Amino acid sequence: MRPFLYDRATSADLAASALATSADAPLVQGRVDAEYLAGGTTLLDLMKLDVMQPARVTDITVLDARHGTITVTDAGLKLGALVKMSAAADHPEIVARYPVLAQSLTLAASAQLRNMATLGGNVLQRTRCNYFRDTSWSACNKRNPGSGCAALDGVNRQHAVLGASEACIATYPGDFAQALMALDATVDIVGAAGPRTIPFAALHRLPGSTPHVETTLAAGDLITGLSVPPGPWTRRSLYLKIRDRQSYEFALASAAVALDLQGGVVRQARIALGGVATTPWRARDAEAALAGKPINEATAADAARIAFAGSKPREHNAYKVALGQRTVVRALLQAATLED
Amino acid sequence: MTNHSDDERPASVSRRRFLGATASTAAFPLVGVAAAGQAAAQTMPPPDPQAPVDVKLSINGEMYRVGLDVRTTLLDALRDHIGLTGSKKGCDHGQCGACTVLVDGRRTLACLTLAVAAQGREVTTVEGLARADGPLHPMQQAFVDHDAFQCGYCTPGQIMSAIGCVKEGHAGNDDAIREYMSGNLCRCAAYPNIVAAVRQAKLQMEG
Numbered sequence: 213m214r215p216f217l218y219d220r221a222t223s224a225d226l227a228a229s230a231l232a233t234s235a236d237a238p239l240v241q242g243r244v245d246a247e248y249l250a251g252g253t254t255l256l257d258l259m260k261l262d263v264m265q266p267a268r269v270t271d272i273t274v275l276d277a278r279h280g281t282i283t284v285t286d287a288g289l290k291l292g293a294l295v296k297m298s299a300a301a302d303h304p305e306i307v308a309r310y311p312v313l314a315q316s317l318t319l320a321a322s323a324q325l326r327n328m329a330t331l332g333g334n335v336l337q338r339t340r341c342n343y344f345r346d347t348s349w350s351a352c353n354k355r356n357p358g359s360g361c362a363a364l365d366g367v368n369r370q371h372a373v374l375g376a377s378e379a380c381i382a383t384y385p386g387d388f389a390q391a392l393m394a395l396d397a398t399v400d401i402v403g404a405a406g407p408r409t410i411p412f413a414a415l416h417r418l419p420g421s422t423p424h425v426e427t428t429l430a431a432g433d434l435i436t437g438l439s440v441p442p443g444p445w446t447r448r449s450l451y452l453k454i455r456d457r458q459s460y461e462f463a464l465a466s467a468a469v470a471l472d473l474q475g476g477v478v479r480q481a482r483i484a485l486g487g488v489a490t491t492p493w494r495a496r497d498a499e500a501a502l503a504g505k506p507i508n509e510a511t512a513a514d515a516a517r518i519a520f521a522g523s524k525p526r527e528h529n530a531y532k533v534a535l536g537q538r539t540v541v542r543a544l545l546q547a548a549t550l551e552d
Numbered sequence: 553m554t555n556h557s558d559d560e561r562p563a564s565v566s567r568r569r570f571l572g573a574t575a576s577t578a579a580f581p582l583v584g585v586a587a588a589g590q591a592a593a594q595t596m597p598p599p600d601p602q603a604p605v606d607v608k609l610s611i612n613g614e615m616y617r618v619g620l621d622v623r624t625t626l627l628d629a630l631r632d633h634i635g636l637t638g639s640k641k642g643c644d645h646g647q648c649g650a651c652t653v654l655v656d657g658r659r660t661l662a663c664l665t666l667a668v669a670a671q672g673r674e675v676t677t678v679e680g681l682a683r684a685d686g687p688l689h690p691m692q693q694a695f696v697d698h699d700a701f702q703c704g705y706c707t708p709g710q711i712m713s714a715i716g717c718v719k720e721g722h723a724g725n726d727d728a729i730r731e732y733m734s735g736n737l738c739r740c741a742a743y744p745n746i747v748a749a750v751r752q753a754k755l756q757m758e759g
Binding site: 322 | 605623644
């Protein structure tokens with residue numbers, strides 16, 4: 213791990229302007245990067261691997277009194293960015309009223325990691341692409357812009373079939389983000405210019421030709437909270453995660469599904485996909501295809517086919533198209549049987 | 553390196569700690585006002601990120617004071633600077649669970665925690681579960697009773713994680729124990745015996 217300056221934030225506002233300012237000036241040995249430290253489960257891991265080399269690390273865990281609470285009302289769900297994954301996963305009101313959120317968190321990582329990792333950090337978790345994580349591979353456009361992509365023709369079994377580019381096919385690794393996508397969550401951000409709120413769907417960027425730019429956050433921007441609006445679909449929701457082993461593993465394919473049914477017919481379906489795409493992925497065309505129809509094997513299979521219509525598989529990940537479609541079908545059929 | 557004192561009071565401020573605190577809090581006024589920050593930056597020497605930081609850690613109910621490179625993890629602070637080698641280093645990347653300790657009562661990976669960030673929190677390691685002359689913690693005794701290890705390297709992490717598992721209410725049945733203990737790998741594959749040990753200790757801890 214490279215040397216860095218450590219300090220503790222005293223408020224979100226001050227921390228944001230401090231990091232925005234330090235983005236312009238070398239802090240340590242010519243390096244300018246500054247990062248926030250919350251749970252540290254991604255940051256310290258990647259710093260030990262020398263994938264991330266921040267010159268300054270600002271510890272924001274001390275802000276948890278202000279940004280670490282959960283509020284559930286009829287107006288929706290508010291989650292402080294410093295809420296731990298385990299706290300949200302075990303929250304009785306989230307389990308009952310937003311099961312897709314609770315399940316996506318419970319099925320992620322390990323109990324220790326869920327005790328450490330925060331929700332704000334979780335949605336910014338970085339890819340598990342081995343070529344990104346292993347610095348002995350020189351070609352990684354995400355780690356070293358312009359260097360190429362070793363995964364394109366490499367061992368790409370875990371890589372994305374949706375949203376990929378010729379510059380990067382790294383999979384977005386998280387689970388919780390899919391649930392937030394499906395429920396139309398919003399993100400509260402404090403930046404150097406003050407606070408703002410954006411749709412969660414506008415947080416992540418497709419890799420395109422700049423895979424090292426993963427989000428729309430500017431230097432210094434700090435996620436302070438997440439909001440999830442209420443809706444008739446939130447209770448009839450679930451997260452289905454398919455992986456190589458039953459626990460403590462990243463998704464090969466996953467689906468966050470929420471259904472608003474009336475008389476057995478879909479008023480609104482929400483589908484977000486994980487493990488198969490470069491960003492948290494909303495399958496809006498598939499959702500539209502289900503409107504006004506009952507959920508059965510045929511309609512679910514149609515929706516699943518549409519969800520993966522634009523997929524571009526590589527040598528070792530073509531199985532994800534069929535696996536992802538079956539994941540969507542099973543998730544839809546299971547959700548349809550849930551009590552409203 | 554270790555300056556261990558039982559009577560360390562939280563309010564006491566050493567010269568080194570005072571200087572350290574001044575340096576770190578000064579960073580915010582400097583950048584909070586850009587003009588002042590630039591002026592100050594021209595007159596002050598650049599901060600040295602490798603200068604030792606005075607770190608106070610509360611471990612097993614005792615205060616420890618150590619001078620650490622800020623990069624030092626809680627695990628390395630425990631093992632290399634404080635002499636508590638019960639917590640083990642397996643992968644050092646948060647994947648194996650051998651370094652599991654309790655922080656404020658919740659199981660945490662010491663290898664992915666900066667020691668400097670653990671200040672102000674109560675850390676419990678396997679050494680803190682039982683007194684040298686007292687009975688073992690029910691979870692320790694259960695691991696002995698059920699032969700829940702072979703080489704023993706993962707055992708301190710397994711025991712700390714198992715205590716957390718029971719306290720969190722996730723040890724209700726064997727499936728739950730397996731799921732909520734999945735962050736602790738055992739290369740000897742003593743898993744069936746570990747599940748049996750957690751089941752036994754749960755009854756005693758809750759009894």
